[in-house]
Amino acid sequence: MRVNVDTAACIGAGQCALVAPDVFDQDDDGIVMLLNAAPSEPEHAATRRAAALCPARVIVVDESE
Template sequence: MRISINTDVCIGAGQCALAAPKVFTQDDEGFSELLPGQEDGAGDPMIGEAARACPVRAITVEQG
């Protein structure tokens, strides 16, 4: 699995960090980012929910 955040689209709503706090956080400006080493999601079952919770669909989860 590969997770990416489109930083051009992200508005910093923080829903991803609320849904999957072991994978997502917010930077100093309030925009979403992956925690270090979490590009593959580390098997967190809430990643899909975090992507669905994003109001602007800035998170992409690719299986494989």
């Protein structure tokens, strides 16, 4: 799994940091920060959930890798 975030479009709602705190955080400006671009298996479900919940759809999960 590969994760990409579009920081320019992030609106700082914090859903990702709330539901997948091992993969996402927010920087001092509140913008999404990717802690792990290649989360391991146990993190996959939370990562998918964060992507689905993101109100600005800035998280893209590539499952092919």
